[in-house]
Amino acid sequence: MNWFVLILAGLFEVGFTTCLKFSNNFKNMYWGVGFFICITVSFILLNKAIQTIPIGTAYAVWTGIGAVGTAIIGIMFFNESAEFWRVLFIFTLIASIIGLKLVS
Template structure:
C-alpha cells in the first residue's frame, strides 16, 4: 500500500511542476491554485509513504517519478526534444527507480 501511495505522490509532483509552468509565474490563478493543491498532496502522500518505506528510498523514488514524468510531459505536451540520449537517460532513471523498489526492505 505504501508503494501505491508513493507512486501517487510522484504523479502529483509531475502535476505541480506542470502547473508551475502553466501558471506563467503565478499570473494564471487557476494553474497557480492547481500548483498549490498538487504540491500539498504530493508532500502529504510522500510523508505517508515514508511511514512504511525507508525515507531515502521513498525520496529517491518520489523525485525519480517526478523527474521522469515531468520530462515525459514536456516532450509530449510542450514539444521538448526527445532525442536518443534524453530518452536513454530517462530510461536509466526509470530503471534505477524500479531497482530501488526491488531492493527496499
C-alpha cells in the same frame, strides 16, 4: 499499500511541476491554485509513504517519478527534445526506480 501512496505522491509531483509551467509565473490563477493543491497533496502522500518505506528510497523514487514524468510532459506538451540520449537517460531513471523497489 505505501508503495501505491508513494507512486501517487510522485504523480502529484508531476502535477505541480506541470501546473507551475502552465501558471506562467502565477499569472494564471487557476493553474496557480492547481500548483498549490498538487504540491500539498504530494507532500502529504510522501509523508505517509515514509512511515514504512526508508526515507532515502522513498525520496529517490518520488523525485525519480517526478523527473521522468515531468520530462515526458515536457516532450509531449512543451516541444522539448526527445533525442536519443535524453530518452536513454529517462529510461535509466525508470530502471533505477524499479531497482530501488526490488531491493527495498
